[in-house]
Amino acid sequence: MPTSPLIIRQAYHGRAENTMSFQNPLVKEILGLSRRIWALHHALSLMGWDAETYMPPRGLEERSIATGELTMLAQELTLNPKLVELVDKASRLEGLNDYERGVIRVLSRSIRIAKALPPSLVGELARLGQEARGAWLEAKKRNDYSVFKPYMERIIELEREAAEHLGYEEHPYDALLDLYEEGLTTRDMDRVFSIIEPVIREVLDKVLSEGYYPQKHPLEEARYCEEDARRLNEEILRILGYPLGERGRFDVSAHPFTTGIGIDDVRITTRYEGYDFKRSLLGTIHEFGHALYELQIDKRLKTTPLSGGVSAGIHESQSRFWENMIGRSKAFTQAFHPLIKKHLGRILGDIDAEEIYRYFNTVRPSLIRTEADEVTYNLHILLRYRLEKLMIEGELKAGDLPEAWNDEMERLLGVRPKGHADGVLQDIHWSMASIGYFPTYTLGNVVAAQVWSHMSGELNIYEHVLDMDFKPIRRYLEEKVHHWGSTYAPKELLKRSFGEEINPEHFAEYLRRKYLDKKI
């Protein structure tokens, strides 16, 4: 029946009470006010998921307008004077428990960011992001950077301006990093890269000269039937522990993604290109890692500002852990070889588990980040990190970007793009005015190895993988990371759970153990 003007009485279902975790009356009042911001994000998540999966294409215009309106509304509710006042008051309270402090930290941060950016700047970024994406698509299609250049120019200007408004201690780029990864600095990333770059180089040289990990594999060309791959992916998801059909869905979209609509509704997607089945399979495991994080958040945090993963980097660490440390391991390919054979027997033929392992672990310097292996991937990020930092410093202009890209590509990976489409124009991020996001990918890889290393001290990970018994692994992640949601800031979480902040040595150890010792 059509919506009634009194629908309010039909839709209201009571409020979740978090009596265990939240006791302070001021914090409870704050949660009452912030719940509608959560509700807007719930709606926006669903709207985003729907737009990529089931929405009829002509619905896009209205969806875009509604998304803009509700995003602005969430922003306004964040700056609601009553909420701001209560959060300010609560931030001076003593004796709050960790959850309560977490709520105040997360809201204070949102308020600080929302307050720092002048509406005119936000408005221009919104308009520009919209137009720039169109220009980027056009430029990429035509393989001609000049179409995108004026937008990139303005994006750099506005991001530099945003950095000044947001404030920073050492480097303006820190202000942008912090947007995606609370507390992450240029100093952190410099240290990370200074440690991992030489190891990557060492491992890459060895791998390329040795040839055990192939640069190409015939299975990359092998065409599969979508239905077979879907069944395989679903079976893997169930074995890993994804609550398909109860608290999750598994759909198809142009670009794979995970959406946490609620703690009990976390949906993932994949795509089927029809060849090179590992792309869909490992992509699915990657998204499972993101999803598991959201699914294992303490249910008492439902509808609160703590009910999602804490940052882009920590999130990526979870997806990368499952994709690389689990999915690309010897134990995984050995355990799952029969299952892969069952569903993809027609293209697999006599290929054994070790051959699958080699197929899953091709290593080659390439031009495209999203197709890079786990050895070379971080070099793609290092390139972008260096260029972004230079742009924000004002040392690199939009006009010089393609040349700088190609030079850096050659220096880092020894390959030079022929055009702009497979060079400077390959990623969507800059066209969306997202500067400062890329480093979270490397942080994800580094933290994944850190989690793996600490987990190895407590669990025999690969015994469990061989047994297809993922519960101990899920439990460990739940206890150390997932359970907390956004309760602790990223560095605080690492410190608390592993006794150390970001430590790239684990990634170095992981690469060596895998690619030099061939132990993983």
Added chain:
Amino acid sequence: MPTSPLIIRQAYHGRAENTMSFQNPLVKEILGLSRRIWALHHALSLMGWDAETYMPPRGLEERSIATGELTMLAQELTLNPKLVELVDKASRLEGLNDYERGVIRVLSRSIRIAKALPPSLVGELARLGQEARGAWLEAKKRNDYSVFKPYMERIIELEREAAEHLGYEEHPYDALLDLYEEGLTTRDMDRVFSIIEPVIREVLDKVLSEGYYPQKHPLEEARYCEEDARRLNEEILRILGYPLGERGRFDVSAHPFTTGIGIDDVRITTRYEGYDFKRSLLGTIHEFGHALYELQIDKRLKTTPLSGGVSAGIHESQSRFWENMIGRSKAFTQAFHPLIKKHLGRILGDIDAEEIYRYFNTVRPSLIRTEADEVTYNLHILLRYRLEKLMIEGELKAGDLPEAWNDEMERLLGVRPKGHADGVLQDIHWSMASIGYFPTYTLGNVVAAQVWSHMSGELNIYEHVLDMDFKPIRRYLEEKVHHWGSTYAPKELLKRSFGEEINPEHFAEYLRRKYLDKKI
């Protein structure tokens, strides 16, 4: 990638401008403010659709909380003092065009209703509606009204209170009718029933004694394969003109419904019970009628308060027109017989078009409203209308309801329910505190016949149906009804488009032409 704290710059896509229809600066300012209310309804519609189709079941708790929060938020934005002031100011302006006046009428009405109901009453209705639905489900399962009785008691009390707050001229029930059907009164409905009841009775007697329209048909028992029925429904939808895959979707849900998420995104569902295929087929055509209304609304009304159908009754007139006047007609069964045979040949055998027509038009006094035919359907509504009026007058108590129901059932339809489940507990409406909704079903049937009658004066409807050429029919509906969205109040729309307000004589004429003269 996870949501960025600056997502606002990624999500904003500009605003739709309605330069043609809205010129007054005050109205334009109002539209700017009301657009976020529209955006909330857009989100709520999607959330409702998703909950019935693709949502993982455990997501329900968070969905319910989010729905409640956003519904309350929409209510608050409606009462935003700035908006209220501007609407009040605009309502005193001269020289507005029809669209502009429509905006002010719709918003004034929402504001008036929102203001009239005290928050305590709205709150209690919300809680009660929630609990009552659980009790109703339980009572229905146990076939025991006493479980539901205390809730029904309180619902009647609160609805009577609501009527007093909302205000009325003649009868308290008018205040509730108006919630679903702007301007509809007890006087209107009394007149409608006084004219159609004797005709229904006359037709029913004739049909039952004559036997041409059977009371039962063997096809009601025939089991079909869901996939066949789905293909048939989809092909019918495409022929009728539903833009499947462009501006619409066709999914499966427990109860069929239509959701207008936007003018360019109107989705319908059906269900497949596996037997009696006309239920799914005619249900699909019914939903198509609802959908076509939303799809043909003037695109310049996008994102405004006028962008949906004007009322429950007018909406139902569109679904009933397509279901009954088109789908149950001789011309339709003749034209679509080959298609039905193509998809359901296995269960159809030698059954010819006339036999399909008789199967589509079984007539029998029965206990259940949702299974009633077009002859007896309005008697089911008359029963509910009488009881609701008595309850709101204070003349019928919750405790006496089952007996009153059964007596009235026997008087009107000559059948008496054995238990409560197929009697007083059969509908969900009262458990949702929806009193005043039922009459819009009969209004829909009556207005459908009115549209049909006027359309017949301009088009040879059944020639077009025989030719499967539905464009002239769609065009007519677009011009007379759909195009306007909520620009005119229901009675004003009828007057403008057909030169008369609600006129039940057309329904009487339709029943006689079809069931006595067998001309349709």
